[in-house]
Amino acid sequence: MDMRIGIVQEQSLTLNMTQEIRQAIALLQYSSAELASYIQDIAMDNPLIEVKETAFSNKMTKQSNREINGAGSFLIENVSKENISLEQHLRSQLVDMKLSPKEKRCLFLLIHGLDSNGYLQEDISQLAENINVPEKFLGRQLLVLQSLEPAGVGARSLQECILLQLRRLQARNMMAEEIITHYFELFAKRSWKQLSGKLNISLNEIQDIHDQIKMLDPRPGLKYENTDTTYVRPDMSIRINDDELHIYYHDEMTPEVKISSDYKQYINKTIDKEFKSYVSRKIQQCKWLEKSLQQRKETMLKVMKVIAYKQMAFFKKGKAFLKPLTLKDVAKSLQIHESTVSRAIKDKYVQTPQGLVEMKFFFSxxxxxxxxxxxxxxxxxxxxxxxxxxxxxxxxxxxxxxxxxxxxxxxxxxxxxxxxxxxxxxxxxxxxxxxxxxx
CATH class of the missing domain: 1.10.10.60 (Homeodomain-like)
Structure with missing residues (x-):
């Protein structure tokens, strides 16, 4: 009997440890956004877990004994120059136009079909067939769209985008329009000697046209707010103070997790063994999560500490001083497996004196x-x-x-x-x- 109990207990312990290790491995490789989503999913299934959002606080953990003031939140926004969307901007220009309901409906459909660059990816003939209007009619509405600001919007290719912008110039360059219309491929491939022979113009003239076209915007829609805009927040920061490197872990990137203070009353007020067992499992799950989050943080800091030591010259002097570094080098220094280092740097970002970089940047x-x-x-x-x-x-x-x-x-x-x-x-x-x- 005792032997059987011992075997059952050992098997149960092994199963629990496996679940805990799997969770720790999963959390280590998650990006901050994935981690926040994962924690929310667990909290939805576990009423005993309290999640406190801390994403916009300024709390930071410092890998140093000194305090540094002015530690702000590092927010990098990929695209956000205008505070209205491209669709809103284009629709606002239609307000004063005399348009029939049918024309307006087609224009709204075309505007809605633009990608973030301001290009129309859908085929006009297919689109006309889908909404049951003549192709010529829809084509005329596309011309209206292409007459709006910004110049180049509604283009179906880079070639058309450039041509639309050239036609809007106050002093039009007819030779540039000719080249983009009929010799775009030769121009793009810089087969300029061949182009010079075909058009009987000098290479200097082609160079002037090239310089003029370089001033145009190949993606006119990007200057407007994009609802798919992504934000990158660093998981850690490196600061130089008194010629020393200091590593900060951004605690605000991870939701704070704790066991609900109400859980005890559930146990004290019931004698239902099944319910007590349920509560016990949920408490254990929360403890595992807390432990895994702490382990993730410690591992990332340890890996970053080795990177900082190996790449000291980069942090102080710049990219040209980056040293060769492999996962194996870091793993050997920390006496851990290479796969652990790989998970620790996956989709993680660091704010450095040389700018915001992915952790994998340090490895070459x-x-x-x-x-x-x-x-x-x-x-x-x-x-x-x-x-x-x-x-x-x-x-x-x-x-x-x-x-x-x-x-x-x-x-x-x-x-x-x-x-x-x-x-x-x-x-x-x-x-x-x-x-x-x-x-």
């Missing part, structure tokens, strides 16, 4: 571990970007010239092919496509 490989250059791929990309930024636009640097400059100026030894690979990763065009022509 050594470009040449055999020769022990101890230079990260991120650093090399930064150097390449700097060289291209300051190059002579009339005679841009080839990949081989960049490789030579990296070797001579920074003692970074990489091949032309590696330069090309990193340049492509930075979304920087080749020297042929970067070339500008003298006037």
């Amino acid at each position: 490989t050594n470009i040449d571990p055999k020769n022990e250059q101890n230079i990260s791929s991120a650093t090399v990309k930064e150097r390449i970007a700097e060289l291209i930024l300051h190059e002579n636009k009339n005679s841009p640097l080839s990949d081989q010239k960049i490789a030579n400059l990296l070797q001579n100026d920074y003692r970074i030894n990489i091949s032309r092919r590696t330069v090309a690979k990193y340049r492509a990763a930075l979304n920087i065009a080749s020297s042929v496509k970067r070339k500008e022509y003298e006037r």
Whole structure:
């Protein structure tokens, strides 16, 4: 009998530990938004859990013995320049127009179909068929939409968006309109010598047109408020004070969880064993959640502490001083598994003296571990970007010239092919496509 009881107890303990570990693993890999949603879901199912929202408080936990004043809330908004939506802005322009109910209905439908860039993605003929109106009629309403502000709205492609804006210019450039209308692909690919021959114009003229088009807005809808706007709040912050790095964990990013103070009365007022068992399970669930949240916080701080030590030069001097760092390096320092480090940095953000970055940003490989250059791929990309930024636009640097400059100026030894690979990763065009022509 005793042996059987012992076995049952051991099995029950193993099951509980497995559930707790699974929860801790899940919470560690969640982003702050996912974590808040997860906690709310649990609270909905567990009446004994009290959740106190703290997202807009200024409470921070400091990984240091000193206090730093002025620790504010770091809020980065991706897009929000106008405080009305694109749809509201366009509808307001229709108020004074003499439109029939049918015309207004079609225009509202077209406006509603615009994406966040201000482009119309739906096919006009299909849309006309769906709402049972002639295609020509709907096409005329599209022209009305395209006459509204901002210029370029209602376009169905980048080509049409640019052309709509060119036609609105006070001093119209007919050659620019001709190029965008009939030679857009050649122009976009910078096959300018071929374009020059076809139109019998100089490369300087094409360069002038290119410069004019660069001043236009390829995504006119983005300047308006977007209901899908996303916000990024850092999970932690790094500050430099008295030449020392200080790590802050933003407690306000996580809802505060505690056991309801009312739970005792439920136990004291009932003798129902089944109900008591239910309450006991819910209390245990809350304790697990509290413990898992604390463990998540401690793990993230430990990982960030190692990163801060390894990447000290980055925090003080900038991106070009980022060192090679792998998950294995951090895992070894903390004597934990690489997968734990991977979960701890997944979708987490840090506010640094160099700006807001994802935690995964700090990890990059050594470009040449055999020769022990101890230079990260991120650093090399930064150097390449700097060289291209300051190059002579009339005679841009080839990949081989960049490789030579990296070797001579920074003692970074990489091949032309590696330069090309990193340049492509930075979304920087080749020297042929970067070339500008003298006037």
